[in-house]
Amino acid sequence: MSITTYKPSRGDLERLSKFRAPYQQTIDELKVKLKGIKYGCLEQDCYSPIEFVVGRVKTVESLLKKAEKKGVQVGNGNWIEDIEQHVYDIAGLRVVTRYLEDIREVQQILCEREDFQVVEITDYIETPKESGYRSVHLVVRYPTYHGSQKKEVLCEIQLRTMSMNFWATNEHELRYKYDEKLPVEMKEQLRRAADTAYELDLQMAQFRREIRTSQEMRLExxxxxxxxxxxxxxxxxxxxxxxxxxxxxxxxxxxxxxxxxxxxxxxxxxxxxxxxxxxxx
Structure with missing residues (x-):
């Protein structure tokens, strides 16, 4: 049944609300831990690879759209339970950095954590999407206690530089405005803009290396x-x-x-x- 015609009943909405609750708790807890990495690094080295962290749980509307794209028969059988088996970014966090090297540092830090497990890594920097989108996506399995019940929740953590995030945010808003049907010319312009943003990241990375070299020479x-x-x-x-x-x-x-x-x-x-x-x- 298509979500364009299916309207969740009051009971379904209540079930979806309860279903989303552990994911919201996961977002809240992981945001605290990621910010702990940021402020811990600032105290130790006066610099943090994390610039800022944002997070969200998919809205009911967004969740149902994503579920349908993943082949879930919305409204049929145990469809709410099926969502959890097919949609991995119900909970999503975004970590934004200044430099490309910072992304790799944060990625390593997260992979070495013992309070959650990285189960999947998709590197859209090494292999950008056709649109030009660049980022590193980590899917982590995080154990949370919702009430007295322990639940392992999957959460997607996106790692982007500030320029990647600026491009992706604007591209997302344009896709929403055009109902996912961007004009061909605009797609090409966005792809070129993505390449330009990446060139900026590379140039800033080079400047940073030169600054560090100068500082190291001054220290010596x-x-x-x-x-x-x-x-x-x-x-x-x-x-x-x-x-x-x-x-x-x-x-x-x-x-x-x-x-x-x-x-x-x-x-x-x-x-x-x-x-x-x-x-x-």
Whole structure:
């Protein structure tokens, strides 16, 4: 029976409401856990691969449409129970990241969790949909206790960058507006836009690598300069002023700037002001 003609009875609506409840609980619990990953990473590394998390349980209307697409005979037999066997994204979460590398990091974190099990991974980044859609979809089996009853619920977690999410959100709204019948020209424009968004992700990933390389080089430089200043300071404390002044000139000369590091700047200013006044015999 097609959902275009079938109208759920009051009893069916009550059953669907009870059916959806554990899924809503799963969304609520997993959102807390995903946000826990975000804030835990921020505390540890001052950076989180997770930008934000959103979630939803399919509405009754959306659920029935999806069930019919999956071949469920809506309105016949144990059709509500059949929905659970055929529809895996009744509960859905979306994790949005800044960078492509963040998606892989979040994917690894989720696969290593012990409080739920990843049962399926579909990589639409490696193999985009014909529309241009890109994302990584994880189907997880999550045990939840609804009342006194334990129930294992399937939930789909989508991993997207911000640009992927921007494209997908707009594409979804356009498909809804055109009742899933997008004009051919618009489909092609959307596909090109998806490719452009992915190129932006790749460019941002390259910028990030360059920034990280620069930061790592600066960190190595800071550590090296700290060692040099400590060596000079040790000589200064021992009153070996000549050797300290020689090393200072050898290591730094007059063309250096430690303004980026207050600690180095303080030590440097102290040594500079004192050592350069000491004659080197």
């Amino acid at each position: 430089d800071t550590v090296a300069n700290e060692d040099k200043l400590e060596e000079i300071f040790s000589l200064y404390v021992k009153k070996d002023f000549n050797r300290a002044a020689e090393l200072y000139q050898t290591y730094f000369g007059r063309d250096h700037d430690f303004a980026y590091n207050p600690k180095l700047q303080m030590i440097d200013e102290m040594l500079n002001s004192r050592l350069l006044k000491k004659p080197v015999s």
